[in-house]
Amino acid sequence: MTPQSPPGERRSANDGPKAAARNRAALVAAAREIYAESGLQAPLSAIARRAGVGQGVLYRHFPDRSAMAFAVLEENVGQIERAADADGADIAHLLGVLTWHQAESAAFVGILHAEGMSSHAEVPAYAQELSLRVERALRRHLPDGHRLTARPDDLMIAVAMVSGAVTGPTREERERRAVAAWRLLGMEVGPVRPFEG
Template structure:
């Protein structure tokens, strides 16, 4: 597929990065994943792929070289979200409060992530795609490694991910600030303490 030229009237955050060889591919992929997360949060999962390419500052040909279809983009966003949560859980000195803060950031930033986690809620697990079930289990394992005995989310086997699904269902609103406020309110109503809502800092 040929790369489509973009308008010269780009926003400052949509300028095409300089081509510097092998580093460009990794940079473009990371830019596309970040752009997809933003676009999905703003416009939903049905947003056009061209909007993602524009936000990342690349042509659609570059997008299709990395991701052959819409599903591949969504899975890449989800994989990156889960990877960051796993890294947060594996970091030195990590605890449940901190990891929940990273999880909550991804809940507020990524409409796709919210939908996958919520699909794993009570009564719907069997209907979730296999990849969604696998990603949800990875999130659960990352959280459980820091779940203290006697914690309110450890009382029953399903409580942890039911709570995550409930918070995910509360994450609505047109702005990230509104979504974060609702997510934190949901955790508070569940009686669960959450650390700073921010991405994992490698």
């Protein structure tokens, strides 16, 4: 027999799938903020706290650290891919979008070093995949014979070098340093902003 609520007392509605979707969105938003500040090694408990959910809810949506990181960073990479597919896209435009993400997120910078690590055993598979997707998007817009196409690794070594320069206490300082690093590599950077399209 189901207990009845006393007259006048409202029972909370069970939102079911709606609550699950809200919780997942809150977790991704919280992880994006925390990863941008602290990188991918930030504790998952901090993400759950910031999202306002329990750790059990986090693990229902993201069974491990890799799943959480992939959900967050896939959005960054997706923006770069969409920018590469946009009408009139060129390498300067793409570098502007890439630079915005580099200045915005310590976690995103981390995946850009994935291909250059000495042992792929120490690099999560999702980081390798995302790094390769960034490389493919950029490579499509490098002119034939460009000096960053001389050797297979040159492009991502340049990206990693710029990522290494992305330091500083403010977003503006990190962006300034990234643009300066691209300039020193002889690359023009378009407007530094996220891709909206």
